[in-house]
Amino acid sequence: MSEEHVEDEKQGKGWLQRVAEQSWEPELLISGLAIFATSQLPDFIIRGWYYYDFNLKTDATFIDEMIPILITGAVISAIEILYFAFILHFVIRAFWVGMIGLNSVFPKGIQYQKLQVSEYYKAEMEKRLGHSKDFLLATDKAASVIFSVAFSIVMLLTSIGLLYLIFFVLMNITKLFMSEAVFDVYTDIMFGILLVFFISMAIAGVVLSLKRFRENPIAAEWHFKFSWFGSHLIYPLFVKPINHLILIFVSNIPLKKYHSINAVLMGIFFVMLIFRMLTILDVQLFNSRDYFVEFSDVSVLNTSQYMDTFTGEYVREPMLEEKTVESGSFLGLYIPYPKMMDMKLSAVCDYEEPADSLYRFERRAMLNEARIECANQFFSFSIDDSVTLESDLLFSEHPVTKQNGYYSKFKLPDSLDSGKYLFNIRQAIADDIDARRDSIGRLKEYDFDIPFWIE
Numbered sequence: 001m002s003e004e005h006v007e008d009e010k011q012g013k014g015w016l017q018r019v020a021e022q023s024w025e026p027e028l029l030i031s032g033l034a035i036f037a038t039s040q041l042p043d044f045i046i047r048g049w050y051y052y053d054f055n056l057k058t059d060a061t062f063i064d065e066m067i068p069i070l071i072t073g074a075v076i077s078a079i080e081i082l083y084f085a086f087i088l089h090f091v092i093r094a095f096w097v098g099m100i101g102l103n104s105v106f107p108k109g110i111q112y113q114k115l116q117v118s119e120y121y122k123a124e125m126e127k128r129l130g131h132s133k134d135f136l137l138a139t140d141k142a143a144s145v146i147f148s149v150a151f152s153i154v155m156l157l158t159s160i161g162l163l164y165l166i167f168f169v170l171m172n173i174t175k176l177f178m179s180e181a182v183f184d185v186y187t188d189i190m191f192g193i194l195l196v197f198f199i200s201m202a203i204a205g206v207v208l209s210l211k212r213f214r215e216n217p218i219a220a221e222w223h224f225k226f227s228w229f230g231s232h233l234i235y236p237l238f239v240k241p242i243n244h245l246i247l248i249f250v251s252n253i254p255l256k257k258y259h260s261i262n263a264v265l266m267g268i269f270f271v272m273l274i275f276r277m278l279t280i281l282d283v284q285l286f287n288s289r290d291y292f293v294e295f296s297d298v299s300v301l302n303t304s305q306y307m308d309t310f311t312g313e314y315v316r317e318p319m320l321e322e323k324t325v326e327s328g329s330f331l332g333l334y335i336p337y338p339k340m341m342d343m344k345l346s347a348v349c350d351y352e353e354p355a356d357s358l359y360r361f362e363r364r365a366m367l368n369e370a371r372i373e374c375a376n377q378f379f380s381f382s383i384d385d386s387v388t389l390e391s392d393l394l395f396s397e398h399p400v401t402k403q404n405g406y407y408s409k410f411k412l413p414d415s416l417d418s419g420k421y422l423f424n425i426r427q428a429i430a431d432d433i434d435a436r437r438d439s440i441g442r443l444k445e446y447d448f449d450i451p452f453w454i455e
Helices: 003-022 024-055 062-105 119-129 132-175 180-208 217-234 236-252 255-280 340-348 360-378
Strands: 330-336 379-383 387-389 394-397 404-411 419-427 448-454
Touching (some): 024 062, 024 132, 062 132, 062 255, 132 180, 132 217, 217 236, 340 360, 360 379, 360 394
Antiparallel strands (some): 330 404, 379 387, 379 419, 419 448
């Protein structure tokens, strides 16, 4: 090696050492910004899912419903892990800065010989705690590792999220060119192929990494190809950075410890994913009361069913204007109109299209009249399933969430005494899902009973 090259290498190491020694300042700044950003992103992503669920979703299939929920839950879970990782890094790095300051005040650190305790106590404490410089070095290393792991998680999950998104978009584009029955078969075939492909890749990677195949030139070549091209499939955006970080950890940490840490991180991620998906679906995992049964709306008062007490960001079900009204007065009702309802209305209603010779404003007026009449046929309303109410819906917008929907005022009969009643909302059977009924004959989907009181 030439003297010039050796000198360049020494200069490079010196520059890298200086950067490493001063990296704590940008690390603290980046962690602070990342903590703020990751605390804001989950709400933004949830609103994006709300928008998709209400304005874009056209079916309740696995592709249209569960994959978006899975993507949303995975992204939010990853962001929450990053949030806690950056907080942990910020705390450890800030503690390290404090220790540096303390070390400048007391440069000798812990002086074990001056402790007024037994020699055994001094020896054991020195063995377990070490000296201040060792402690500072260990703290610095811990902060740096957490920082690099957090960013590797960012890159990995960004790539995986992109793959999910591409798969979801391609499947929905394909759906436009196939009938429903053919698309169901196509979906099963595609999921089967992808499952076999990824399982085969994983098994091949494990088998080819065994000691008996490492010295075989053909097996070694295929192992590299599986690993390198597989990484392009799993995290296409950050192939080199992620592989670089993975190989640093694998080559410096015992393999069992590395796999154990990965298993713990993945376990935490999947637990958070399950809880986040249940939160998106408004499902509570644990029932904390013995005399209250979850997943039943019988004898349950939900404040989100009333417009005067609603404080959420998204409306999934019909809601009354208020829970208490006077005898003989009007009772207001809002019904959300998601994109998926178009499919149900088209399956139930049949109306003539206006003539093309009409002006646009005339065609729009006639279409609105026909389609609001379709909605009035699709919905039926009653009180306690005995007093039928006349349907007279209007296209409307929710005053809080600005969601498209229907609105109407219902005149309550003077014959109703004061007390509690159920406002019943029933929908026509449009498909097989609507036809499923529970043990007491009610539709499992799209039937609602909202309690209200007459003063």
